[in-house]
Amino acid sequence: MENVQKISKTILGRYKTEDDGYPKYRRRSPKNGGFTAKIRLQGRDELEIDNQWVVPYNPLLSKMFQAHINVEYCNSVKSIKYICKYVNKGSDMAVFQIVQNSEQNNRNDEILMYQMGRYINSNEAAWRIFSFPIHEREPAVQHLAVHLENGQRVYFTKDSARKIASEPPQNTTLTAFFQLCQTDPFAKTLLYVDVPIYYTWDKTRKIFQRRKQGMPEEGHPEIMKTNAIGRVYTVHPNNAECFYLRMLLHEIRGPTNFTDLRTIDGYICHTYREACQRLGLLENDNHWELTLQEATLTASAEQIRELFAIILTTCNPSNPKQLWDSFKRNMSDDILYQIRQANPELTIEFNDDIFNETLIRLEDKCLAINNQTLVEIGMPAPQRNTFSVLNYEITKEKATTSMNYLNTLLTTNHSSMIIKKKIYNVIMNRINNNTGGIIYLDAPGGTGKTFLINLILAEIRAENTSHWH
Known part of the structure; x- marks a missing residue:
């Protein structure tokens, strides 16, 4: 018995965690200094055991509760994956083969040779025998699309691309909501998320239709309602305009088009962000102003x-x-x-x-x-x-002082251009009419060729036109 306690002491607290999350205990063999002991099992001959035979345990807890107890520190989700895996595993699957006779062994008929079978345990079998519901969803949830104008998704293949381009795609739930608000006065009082309560979505015709079953709406006995929920798809804030469009759909009742969503008190905002700002849906930027001011x-x-x-x-x-x-x-x-x-x-x-x-x-x-x-x-x-x-x-060239200098230069030198006026007019007409061309000036030195060119360049620059060359 003393040797067994020594064996347990060599095991207790001497383990490390493997890559899979399970503990690996230190179990020394007799060759490496491990202990051995001889025990007698049910009247049989003595059996020699070593460290490999001892299950890890805590001596204090085992003595206190008179039971075998081992305590391990769980430092990884992998340590408990075995338990969690079986909780969520579901039904077992089996693949088996049915062989009728030896003559059909060579036939490659997958339907006859292999069948997929599902194991049903006793709990599920009893549940089905008593016809208890297997699954249910209450209340019904209708997903509602959200997208910018002309931003709905279009699915096409290489063969159908031309046809889809010539025939625009059908309505989404959002565009169908706009059309519904144009023709149905009651829909004008609803928010986008409230539509599934009173209307059903026809997937074939891509339209909303009034419900025929349910509870009558107070004040509108012809309108039926249920506890259905409308859920608008989530939009990430990085997709800014679509994010603010979604925010407006939860605030504005009965819009007939995208422009109505941007119209606040008769003013058509340039962006959906601006519309949200005017409705007070966004926080003010006072703290950012103070941050930048500091x-x-x-x-x-x-x-x-x-x-x-x-x-x-x-x-x-x-x-x-x-x-x-x-x-x-x-x-x-x-x-x-x-x-x-x-x-x-x-x-x-x-x-x-x-x-x-x-x-x-x-x-x-x-x-x-x-x-x-x-x-x-x-x-x-x-x-x-x-x-x-x-x-x-x-x-x-674009500076104000440079423009003043050029204007002064033109005023003082135009009077000195009497002889060169004809050449000046020809060149300026081509520049103003954007006709272009190549003009060659040939005259003796000192007759004013450079003066004329500088004056033309000064006038072009003073007018701040695009004729820089």
């Missing part, structure tokens, strides 16, 4: 842009365009400073080109953080095909 006191323009990009991509402000209008000068300070340093002779102030450069840098940050463009977040889109505001030559 940042302007100590942070650089680059840091403010970084902070604003994080707010746009992760915090979902209700009116990001208003935040942009309030702090766009603070986010563009460094760009204005760089332009002034590169053009010390010009007077340059904030303008649309500088703000556009700021929007480009903001969008680059948003793409790096969350792979979203500014349009997807509700911000104005930057124009990336324009010139860079840091280009010295173009900035000089």
Whole structure:
């Protein structure tokens, strides 16, 4: 008995967890210092056992409760997967073969050779014998589609693509709801999610029809209702406009089209986000305004842009365009400073080109953080095909002081162009009429060829036209 206790002591608390989550106990063999003991089982000869024969147990708990008890620390879900697997396993499946005679063994008839059978235990058999319900769903749930205008899903194959393109797809539950509100006065009083209570969805004709069974609606005895539930499909907030459209469908009763959802107190909003803002469905941005206002006191323009990009991509402000209008000068300070340093002779102030450069840098940050463009977040889109505001030559040509200088140059030199007036008119007519062509001036030195060319270029630049070449 003493040896058996020694064996248990070598096992107790000496195990490690394997990759599958089950404990692996340390069981030393006699060759590695393990203990052995001889026991007698039911009057038989003595049997020599070693550590491998002892089941892990806790000596204190076993003595206290007079039972074999082992305590293990569960540190992985895999440790209890065996129990959980059988709880949710369901019915067992079996594949068996029926052989009628030796002559049919060579026949490759899968129907006769193999059959799929399902094992039904006693509980399920009794449940079915007594005709108890196997499954039920109460109340009925009607899924309702949500999509932007002309944004419903279209399924097609290579062969059916042309036909589907020529024949637009049928209604969804959303477009059918709009049509229902156009013809049914009672539907005009309902929200989108309330429609399945009073109407059934005809999958074949893709329309809503009034229920023929149920309880009469109070005040409308001709209308029947049930406890059905309408459930609008979930939309992720990253899909911004569709997300706000879904929000409006839970607030506006009886819309007849997508425009009605954006019409608030007679005003047609440009976006669904703006409509939600006017209805007060979104939180105000006071805390974001205070955050950016505090940042302007100590942070650089680059840091403010970084902070604003994080707010746009992760915090979902209700009116990001208003935040942009309030702090766009603070986010563009460094760009204005760089332009002034590169053009010390010009007077340059904030303008649309500088703000556009700021929007480009903001969008680059948003793409790096969350792979979203500014349009997807509700911000104005930057124009990336324009010139860079840091280009010295173009900035000089567009500067106000440069325009004043050119106008002064034209006023003082037009009077000196009496002899060259005919050549000037020919060239300017071609430029104004956009006819183009090649014009060659041949005259002795000192007759004013360079003067004439500089004067034409000055006039083109002063008009701020697109004829830069």
